[in-house]
Amino acid sequence: MNGKPLRDLIKSHRSIRRFLNKEVPQLIINDLIEHAKWAPSSHNVQSYSIICIRNKHTKEKLAELCGNQVYVKQCPVFFVFIMDFYRHAYLCKKHKFDFEVQETENLLIGAIDTALVAENFLLAARSYGLGGVMIGGIRNEAEEVAKLLKLPKWTLPIVGMCIGYPDQHPRQKPRLVTPAVYHEEYYRLEDLESNLDKYEKITERYYRERTKGKKTDGWGAQMCLYFSNKRREKLTGFIKRQGFDLR
Numbered sequence: 001m002n003g004k005p006l007r008d009l010i011k012s013h014r015s016i017r018r019f020l021n022k023e024v025p026q027l028i029i030n031d032l033i034e035h036a037k038w039a040p041s042s043h044n045v046q047s048y049s050i051i052c053i054r055n056k057h058t059k060e061k062l063a064e065l066c067g068n069q070v071y072v073k074q075c076p077v078f079f080v081f082i083m084d085f086y087r088h089a090y091l092c093k094k095h096k097f098d099f100e101v102q103e104t105e106n107l108l109i110g111a112i113d114t115a116l117v118a119e120n121f122l123l124a125a126r127s128y129g130l131g132g133v134m135i136g137g138i139r140n141e142a143e144e145v146a147k148l149l150k151l152p153k154w155t156l157p158i159v160g161m162c163i164g165y166p167d168q169h170p171r172q173k174p175r176l177v178t179p180a181v182y183h184e185e186y187y188r189l190e191d192l193e194s195n196l197d198k199y200e201k202i203t204e205r206y207y208r209e210r211t212k213g214k215k216t217d218g219w220g221a222q223m224c225l226y227f228s229n230k231r232r233e234k235l236t237g238f239i240k241r242q243g244f245d246l247r
């Protein structure tokens with residue numbers, strides 16, 4: 001097996017937020033689902049569902065709920081990847097078993113399963129010449145999204161995804177330098193500072209060039225700003241109401 005084309009596909013990732021006005025054939029979408037399904041799954045629980053949205057009004061509403069992200073309504077097709085334990089609840093009820101899904105562990109299992117399926121889906125889409133971007137903004141107003149998409153209990157929207165034929169080819173965003181993320185045998189703190197400094201310079205240059213000098217903050221400065229704010233505070237209450245007690 002020659003894995004080079006797959007490695008090239010993985011390594012050429014960039015998020016696409018502008019799309020050609022060209023429909024994505026349903027036959028391709030069907031095939032993407034068939035590939036996404038092959039993600040590994042914790043205990044094979046397969047705790048996800050995928051909702052495909054082409055309806056203009058639904059996309060408009062979702063764009064608003066995702067924090068007015070225009071590409072959610074402009075993309076030809078939008079997907080919502082749902083963490084889904086409804087099927088398991090249904091089976092346990094039908095066969096008169098207790099249904100113990102409340103633990104934080106199950107929330108992690110479901111979120112991981114769903115994320116793996118979403119990444120498989122995006123990679124498969126890119127292999128067809130499509131592009132896309134994941135949309136965490138789908139959790140901004142998770143309860144409203146759940147109402148709009150008629151999500152039952154024991155489900156949560158985890159991530160959205162805009163898909164279409166790319167109308168842009170942005171430069172790739174530099175990733176953390178390898179020694180900052182890769183450790184052998186044990187977690188090494190020794191060179192953290194110098195590695196982060198290196199990455200800061202790389203990303204400062206990247207953003208300066210990309211924005212013609214408007215944005216000069218590197219990754220570290222952006223992360224400080226990001227983590228100095230609370231966000232999505234309503235989510236915990238909604239997660240509990242959906243049946244996950246986080247015990």
Ligand SMILES: Cc1cc2nc3c(=O)[nH]c(=O)nc-3n(C[C@H](O)[C@H](O)[C@H](O)COP(=O)(O)O)c2cc1C
Pocket residue numbers: 013014015016069133134135136137138159172173
């Ligand atoms: C779980 C997840 C949620 C994301 N949510 C959003 C989002 O709501 N809006 C957006 O424009 N990009 C979103 N992104 C895309 C990231 O901003 C993007 O992947 C990151 O900046 C790296 O850029 P790249 O994908 O072009 O390499 C999300 C990515 C992931 C993995």
